[in-house]
Amino acid sequence: MLERRIDISTVSGVMETFVVHPSAGGPFPAVILYMDVWGIRGELIDIAYRIATVGYYCMLPDFYYRQGRVRTEFRDEKNRMISMDVLDEQQRQIALAPLAKLTDAMVVDDTESVLRFIDRGEPVRTGAMGAIGYCMGGRHVFRVVGAFAQRFRASASLHGSLIVTDDNDSQHLSASKGAGELYCGLAEKDRHAQAPTIKKLNETAWNLNYQYELHKGAHHGYALPDRDVYDKHAANRDWEIIFAMFRRQMPLSPSL
Numbered sequence: 028m029l030e031r032r033i034d035i036s037t038v039s040g041v042m043e044t045f046v047v048h049p050s051a052g053g054p055f056p057a058v059i060l061y062m063d064v065w066g067i068r069g070e071l072i073d074i075a076y077r078i079a080t081v082g083y084y085c086m087l088p089d090f091y092y093r094q095g096r097v098r099t100e101f102r103d104e105k106n107r108m109i110s111m112d113v114l115d116e117q118q119r120q121i122a123l124a125p126l127a128k129l130t131d132a133m134v135v136d137d138t139e140s141v142l143r144f145i146d147r148g149e150p151v152r153t154g155a156m157g158a159i160g161y162c163m164g165g166r167h168v169f170r171v172v173g174a175f176a177q178r179f180r181a182s183a184s185l186h187g188s189l190i191v192t193d194d195n196d197s198q199h200l201s202a203s204k205g206a207g208e209l210y211c212g213l214a215e216k217d218r219h220a221q222a223p224t225i226k227k228l229n230e231t232a233w234n235l236n237y238q239y240e241l242h243k244g245a246h247h248g249y250a251l252p253d254r255d256v257y258d259k260h261a262a263n264r265d266w267e268i269i270f271a272m273f274r275r276q277m278p279l280s281p282s283l
Contacts, residue, residue: 037140048084053150055084056277058157061164070253107255155180173201180207181276212265214245
């Protein structure tokens with residue numbers, strides 16, 4: 028595997044981005060990994076590696092770059108990252124502060140910069156791309172799927188937050204304009220995946236092929252392996268669905 032950290036110029040500054048892909052056999056289909064509220068850390072880098080080892084070129088941008096190098100972690104006695112709902116109020120405010128300064132529109136703008144960088148000569152195959160996002164990153168995936176329908180054809184939102192609102196510009200309405208496939212991994216015990224949200228998603232007039240899985244007993248954050256609520260069975264089921272979607276939309280051999 029080849030990995031590197033690069034700086035991508037955006038309209039707002041310079042965004043540090045982790046890149047990993049196989050050492051031979053390119054060009055590769057590209058996948059952008061959208062971080063959760065906690066920001067860039069080893070856990071997400073490991074996930075980027077998992078995607079790359081299958082044969083993809085994976086990018087992990089630091090969308091908090093406008094605020095400096097934000098790194099937030101609170102750990103329990105087993106050295107697992109503590110979920111937001113378990114933190115005390117002071118810790119919660121520290122964790123949420125960077126999120127308050129990051130808008131969906133910023134992430135869409137930054138994604139456009141990432142796409143321009145890819146098009147300047149990276150070992151990336153033209154055509155369909157993938158996107159995977161966790162928590163707030165799941166919401167951001169909804170936005171970019173709609174904004175760049177010509178690029179993102181295999182996308183996944185895992186325990187996404189605020190993916191459905193009452194606004195006319197709700198994230199799910201943006202995503203409905205996309206193309207290809209979109210998968211949502213939802214947790215049964217997640218305030219962001221209550222019955223009305225699932226109902227609205229199922230009733231949406233999707234332009235793309237939408238599917239979801241509701242993981243029984245899982246909590247918000249279940250898909251992240253370093254988390255106190257990690258659900259291995261649910262996370263592995265997500266990967267099964269995601270990689271099958273990738274094979275359909277972004278086959279590793281263009282001839283397939």
